[in-house]
Amino acid sequence: MSIEISRLIEAQFLAHAKTCYPHECCGFITGSQADSALSKASYYLPCHNILTEKNRRFLIDPLQYQSAEDRADEEGLAIISIVHSHPDHGHDPSEFDRSHAWPGLSYIIISILKGQVNSYRSWQLREDHSQFDAEDILIKDES
Numbered sequence: 001m002s003i004e005i006s007r008l009i010e011a012q013f014l015a016h017a018k019t020c021y022p023h024e025c026c027g028f029i030t031g032s033q034a035d036s037a038l039s040k041a042s043y044y045l046p047c048h049n050i051l052t053e054k055n056r057r058f059l060i061d062p063l064q065y066q067s068a069e070d071r072a073d074e075e076g077l078a079i080i081s082i083v084h085s086h087p088d089h090g091h092d093p094s095e096f097d098r099s100h101a102w103p104g105l106s107y108i109i110i111s112i113l114k115g116q117v118n119s120y121r122s123w124q125l126r127e128d129h130s131q132f133d134a135e136d137i138l139i140k141d142e143s
């Protein structure tokens with residue numbers, strides 16, 4: 001699997017992750033499935049992290065998820081990715097991430113060290129929920 005995003009979306013979620021530091025940020029990417037191996041992003045939607053221990057883990061408000069999904073539906077799109085940051089940690093998914101993820105979505109994790117973007121990576125959960133596999137992020141330059 002691969003996910004294609006624009007430079008703008010990349011800039012938006014990286015800026016969001018920096019703004020939230022030292023807390024975790026989270027957000028959605030809405031888009032569509034181009035074919036069985038590629039999803040294409042349309043836009044980034046920041047959302048609020050509702051857990052109080054925000055630098056440890058994140059939990060998306062179900063109402064925000066619902067409204068993002070409804071908006072995507074109306075536009076003939078779908079939520080294709082959930083983005084969150086790991087303040088002062090690497091971009092690998094945690095055990096908490098694995099137990100709260102669903103197959104079929106791209107999980108983009110941004111590593112933020114001392115307030116600066118270190119790296120980021122996109123992951124897909126296996127159907128049997130056993131582990132994540134890294135996937136390619138294709139950056140599309142807007143013309």
Ligand SMILES: [Zn+2]
Binds near residue numbers: 084094
């Ligand atoms: Zn995480």
